[in-house]
Amino acid sequence: MNEALAAIRARAARETIAGARALIFDVDGTLAETEEVHRRAFNAAFAEAGLDWFWDQVTYARLLRVAGGKERIRAFDQRNPVPSLSFAEIAGLHRIKTARYAALIAGGGCPLRPGVRALVGNARRRGQRLAIATTTSHGNIDALLSVALGLGWADLFETIVAGDDVPRKKPAPDVYVEVLARLALAPADCIAVEDSGNGLAAAARAGIPAIITRSAYFGDDDFTGALLVVDDLSEIDE
Numbered sequence: 001m002n003e004a005l006a007a008i009r010a011r012a013a014r015e016t017i018a019g020a021r022a023l024i025f026d027v028d029g030t031l032a033e034t035e036e037v038h039r040r041a042f043n044a045a046f047a048e049a050g051l052d053w054f055w056d057q058v059t060y061a062r063l064l065r066v067a068g069g070k071e072r073i074r075a076f077d078q079r080n081p082v083p084s085l086s087f088a089e090i091a092g093l094h095r096i097k098t099a100r101y102a103a104l105i106a107g108g109g110c111p112l113r114p115g116v117r118a119l120v121g122n123a124r125r126r127g128q129r130l131a132i133a134t135t136t137s138h139g140n141i142d143a144l145l146s147v148a149l150g151l152g153w154a155d156l157f158e159t160i161v162a163g164d165d166v167p168r169k170k171p172a173p174d175v176y177v178e179v180l181a182r183l184a185l186a187p188a189d190c191i192a193v194e195d196s197g198n199g200l201a202a203a204a205r206a207g208i209p210a211i212i213t214r215s216a217y218f219g220d221d222d223f224t225g226a227l228l229v230v231d232d233l234s235e236i237d238e
């Protein structure tokens with residue numbers, strides 16, 4: 001696509017974003033580059049549980065195609081013909097991981113990605129409604145945003161739907177369908193802000209136009225069908 005046409009498309013996309021009734025944000029990889037913290041938390045939990053598992057970045061990049069921490073642990077365990085963990089043991093291991101994630105975030109934080117604060121602030125000034133649709137847990141959202149946006153962060157978002165609030169995780173559309181129901185808005189009135197192919201698929205299956213902010217672990221995903229793909233959200237809102 002030539003530069004002039006790309007500039008026209010980007011301008012049209014920005015106008016669409018500014019004109020949407022609501023912006024629905026993904027969390028991990030979109031609001032902040034959290035996946036390295038998640039990966040460290042998984043490895044800390046494996047060590048605490050006495051498992052000789054360690055997920056390096058290459059392994060984690062492959063496992064990230066499985067949405068959901070519990071599902072990711074199960075997928076890794078099932079690489080063996082005879083999995084070693086029961087569902088209850090996986091749930092217990094994930095609870096340890098979640099506690100480690102919260103401690104890592106509280107100890108060092110994970111800053112918002114460029115442009116996130118400006119987009120949220122400008123959207124609020126435009127009177128746009130804001131929501132969150134994520135695979136992670138409410139506890140992880142609170143751990144991240146209470147540091148990154150302050151203790152009143154939840155006042156910025158009208159509704160928050162997390163992975164365990166719905167039957168199926170991304171790329172299923174469930175979290176986005178639930179957000180639409182709670183906002184009582186049509187898909188075309190909203191814009192999803194995502195970082196992964198799974199997230200784009202989830203939004204698309206809910207009929208919601210999506211913009212992609214490329215993230216560290218998903219930068220090479222196929223984002224065909226996205227309204228706009230940017231390296232970070234500072235390209236959207238100064």
Ligand code: XBP
Pocket residue numbers: 026027028029035038066067068069070133134135136137140163170196199
């Ligand atoms: C990303 C995910 C989550 C996180 C880990 O969520 O797939 O599973 O990787 O968090 P999203 P949990 O991009 O939709 O925000 O261990 O709590 O699942």
Ligand code: MG
Pocket residue numbers: 026027028029030194195196199
């Ligand atoms: Mg994400």
